[in-house]
Amino acid sequence: MNRRIPVILDTDIGNDIDDTWALGQLLNSPELDLKLVLTSTGDTEYRARVAAKFLRDAGYGDVPVGIGIPRNDGSPETLHECVKGFRLADYPGEIHADGIGKALELMEAEAGLAIIGIAPATNLAELASRRPELAERVRLTAMLGSIDRQHDGRPGAVAEYNVVLDLAASRRLFRSKWREFLITPLDHCGAIRLRGEEFRRILDSPQPVPRLIVEQYALWRRYWGEASPPEESSILYDTAAVALAVSSGCAELERMRLEVTPDGFLRRSDGGSEVTVAVRLPDPEKFNRRLLSVLLRKTSSDTTLQKGQIDETKPEFHAY
Numbered sequence: 001m002n003r004r005i006p007v008i009l010d011t012d013i014g015n016d017i018d019d020t021w022a023l024g025q026l027l028n029s030p031e032l033d034l035k036l037v038l039t040s041t042g043d044t045e046y047r048a049r050v051a052a053k054f055l056r057d058a059g060y061g062d063v064p065v066g067i068g069i070p071r072n073d074g075s076p077e078t079l080h081e082c083v084k085g086f087r088l089a090d091y092p093g094e095i096h097a098d099g100i101g102k103a104l105e106l107m108e109a110e111a112g113l114a115i116i117g118i119a120p121a122t123n124l125a126e127l128a129s130r131r132p133e134l135a136e137r138v139r140l141t142a143m144l145g146s147i148d149r150q151h152d153g154r155p156g157a158v159a160e161y162n163v164v165l166d167l168a169a170s171r172r173l174f175r176s177k178w179r180e181f182l183i184t185p186l187d188h189c190g191a192i193r194l195r196g197e198e199f200r201r202i203l204d205s206p207q208p209v210p211r212l213i214v215e216q217y218a219l220w221r222r223y224w225g226e227a228s229p230p231e232e233s234s235i236l237y238d239t240a241a242v243a244l245a246v247s248s249g250c251a252e253l254e255r256m257r258l259e260v261t262p263d264g265f266l267r268r269s270d271g272g273s274e275v276t277v278a279v280r281l282p283d284p285e286k287f288n289r290r291l292l293s294v295l296l297r298k299t300s301s302d303t304t305l306q307k308g309q310i311d312e313t314k315p316e317f318h319a320y
Helices: 018-029 045-060 098-109 124-132 165-174 196-204 208-223 239-244 284-295
Strands: 005-011 032-039 063-067 115-116 139-143 180-185 252-260 266-269 273-280
Touching: 005 018, 005 098, 005 239, 018 032, 018 098, 018 115, 018 208, 018 239, 018 284, 032 045, 032 239, 045 063, 045 208, 063 098, 098 124, 115 124, 115 239, 124 165, 139 239, 139 284, 165 252, 165 273, 180 239, 196 208, 196 284, 208 284, 239 284
Parallel strands: 005 032, 005 115, 032 063, 115 139, 139 180, 180 273
Antiparallel strands: 252 266, 252 273
């Protein structure tokens, strides 16, 4: 038997819809034990409401939610319609107004803790700055940056959103030290979509996680003026970060020295920080099959999700 990996998810859920897909994927991943959802960027209380409502409606109302550092940064808030009438007081689990403080408590208390970062670097840089000795004990897997490719696999780097929105924090993050710092840039995650029969299975599933994803996806599309029925998912960047927290088998990895430039690009540099980079998704079809199986996974109160252990002989273990 293997212990499940204790995890903090740092997310700007309520902006791009891929955070919602990644949260559902994390909840349904038997290898991961979600200890805290920490919200980042813009109105972090609004984002905590989005996360809390999803958790409650998916049957995970015991997962603590932490409110991260708010910033007046103009980041989109696409799911207000989803949380209309829902208050944080309605959530059955713990709500931590000082989400950074709660995250630091977990970093100190939980052996083998991992952080999955799927938001701009605001919270992550603060955690590393405030308690650098704790960051050195934690494995950080983050969706950020662009090295040689961008969205949909197009050649050429871009100043990627999670890097450039809080540029000062991104530069601080790349100067900090973690037990391991692993990133999935657009080179690796920028073309992940579910299409055709795979996407229809999500649409048709009665399971709570895919049903809630579909509901939020519809509201997200409505926010951006999309009226026609969807035929595929949007790009699911953040699902790659969750997958990498389980296993590196879904990526071709390379060690690089990287720095964040003043205009928000990641550049190779002899003086940069050493980072493990997922440079390529070697088998996109296999990744999609695994992602689909996780999202459609049936869970119940008597599964290993509640028992704190997993059986690594089962086929889903480290199967990316």
